[in-house]
Amino acid sequence: MNDSIVKILEGRGIKPTSIRILVFSEMLKFDRAFSLGDLEKVLLSIDKSTISRTIHLFNDKLLIHKFDDGSGSIKYSICQENCDCDANDYHLHFYCNYCKRAFCLESVHAPKIKLPDDMEIEGINFVIKGYCGKCDKIAT
Ligand SMILES: [Zn+2]
Ligand SMILES: [Zn+2]
Secondary structure, eight states: OHHHHHHHHHHTTOOOOHHHHHHHHHHHHOSSOBOHHHHHHHOTTSOHHHHHHHHHHHHHTTSEEEEEOSSSSEEEEEOOTTOOOSGGGOEEEEEETTTOOEEEEEEEEOOOOOOOTTOOOOOOOOEEEEOOHHHHHHHO
């Protein structure tokens, strides 16, 4: 397990320190997007500023991407192996209004957008809101 994590980190140009390996292995356990607070809860042995710095490094190196699901806390999700986070890779996200979890919709791409010449895209934040499979089951 650790070997493959080391490979993934190195593949993104990140020096695989033991703390980074630990943080990334916790990220892999989420089946949904996570916030800084979610990570702090499962990484009690690591101080918050270290977790926050590690998240920013991972984000800069395109290991993870962030988006705003409108819940008030920024969410992060691990990028696909071949993702460069350029405009072609932008995908939509889904936010469940009931369990408050957010997910990547990797197969649903953002539409191509033609902007006026003097404007440049730096990020796209499409969030679809509804209920997820789990909450659907509870409702019926
Ligand atoms: Zn839900
Ligand atoms: Zn995503």
